[in-house]
Amino acid sequence: MSAEQDVKLQDFGNIFRLDGKVAVVSGGSRGLGLHAASGLLQAGCSKVFITSRKQKACDEAVNALNALKNKAPGAKAISIPADSSKIPEIERLVAEVSKHTDHVDILFANAGATWGSKFDEVDEKNGWDRVMDLNVKGVFFTIQKFAPLLQKYASIEDPSRVIVTGSVAGIGAGSRGEVGAYSYAASKAAVLHLAHNLAVELGPRHILVNGIAPGFFPSKMANEVIELAGGVKKLGQETPNGRVGKAEDVAATVVWMAGRGGGHANGITVVLDGGKIWGSSKL
Structure with missing residues (x-):
C-alpha cells in the first residue's frame, strides 16, 4: 500500500460519535453509571435507559x-x-425497555454493591450473598x-457492546481491616473474568464484551473507604499521575468502548487508576 492509502481513515473525525445508538445503563442513577450515561x-x-433500584434516584438522574x-x-x-439482583426484575426491565425500542446497541452493566467490615464479622446474607447476587449473578x-435486543441489528461491521464494571480490587488486593471488602473484591474478579468468557461466547453473535x-x-459507595485511606488529596498524591479519578475518565472510556474507536477491543479490561495498581508514587 502507498503512503497516500495508509493515511486514509474512515470518517475519523466522527470515530467517537454514537449518533442514534440506544443504551441501557444499570446502576445508572449515580456515580460511575451516571457519569457514563451523561457521556x-x-x-x-438517541435513548439512554437509566435503571437502578430506587425510583426517585432514577427519576432525578433522568431529569438531570x-x-x-x-x-x-x-x-x-x-x-x-x-x-438487578433479581432475575424477575431483570426480565421486567427488558420488557419495559422493549416498549420504547426494538433493539439495544450498548449495555453498560454497572450495577454493584459493596460491604465493608472486619474479616471475622462478615455475615452471609449482607456481607456475602447480597454483594455476589448483584455484582456477579445480576x-x-x-x-x-x-442479548436478543443486543443481537437484533448487530453485525461484523457494527457490533453491539457490553461493558461491565469491575474494580482494581478484582485485580489486586482490595480493602482490608476495618472495612475489609472481601466479597466485593471476589465479585469484581469474577465479573472481569466473566467478561473474558462472554467476549468469546458472544463475539460470534456480534456482541463485544469488555x-x-x-x-x-x-462516589457515595467509595467515599467511606476514601476517607479512611486519608482522603482524596492524600490518595491523589500517592497516585503516579497525581490525582484520583474524575467523571470524564469513566465517561470517555465507556464512549470509546461503545463506538467505532473500540470496534476491535473484545475481552479486555481497561484499568482506570492513574497507574496506582503498579505501586504508590509515595516514597
Missing part, C-alpha cells in the same frame, strides 16, 4: 440528563427502576436477558 447521551445516543444542552435533537434519557443475567476496572473515584 453516552452527549456523544449522540434531559436538561443537558448538547444532546442530539429528540434524544432523551428514560427512567426504568429495577433491582451482571450475568442482565447480559443474558438483553470491562473497566476503576480505582478510587469519589
Whole structure:
C-alpha cells in the first residue's frame, strides 16, 4: 500500500460519535453509571435507559440528563427502576425497555454493591450473598436477558457492546481491616473474568464484551473507604499521575468502548487508576 492509502481513515473525525445508538445503563442513577450515561447521551445516543433500584434516584438522574444542552435533537434519557439482583426484575426491565425500542446497541452493566467490615464479622446474607447476587449473578443475567435486543441489528461491521464494571480490587488486593471488602473484591474478579468468557461466547453473535476496572473515584459507595485511606488529596498524591479519578475518565472510556474507536477491543479490561495498581508514587 502507498503512503497516500495508509493515511486514509474512515470518517475519523466522527470515530467517537454514537449518533442514534440506544443504551441501557444499570446502576445508572449515580456515580460511575451516571457519569457514563451523561457521556453516552452527549456523544449522540438517541435513548439512554437509566435503571437502578430506587425510583426517585432514577427519576432525578433522568431529569438531570434531559436538561443537558448538547444532546442530539429528540434524544432523551428514560427512567426504568429495577433491582438487578433479581432475575424477575431483570426480565421486567427488558420488557419495559422493549416498549420504547426494538433493539439495544450498548449495555453498560454497572450495577454493584459493596460491604465493608472486619474479616471475622462478615455475615452471609449482607456481607456475602447480597454483594455476589448483584455484582456477579445480576451482571450475568442482565447480559443474558438483553442479548436478543443486543443481537437484533448487530453485525461484523457494527457490533453491539457490553461493558461491565469491575474494580482494581478484582485485580489486586482490595480493602482490608476495618472495612475489609472481601466479597466485593471476589465479585469484581469474577465479573472481569466473566467478561473474558462472554467476549468469546458472544463475539460470534456480534456482541463485544469488555470491562473497566476503576480505582478510587469519589462516589457515595467509595467515599467511606476514601476517607479512611486519608482522603482524596492524600490518595491523589500517592497516585503516579497525581490525582484520583474524575467523571470524564469513566465517561470517555465507556464512549470509546461503545463506538467505532473500540470496534476491535473484545475481552479486555481497561484499568482506570492513574497507574496506582503498579505501586504508590509515595516514597
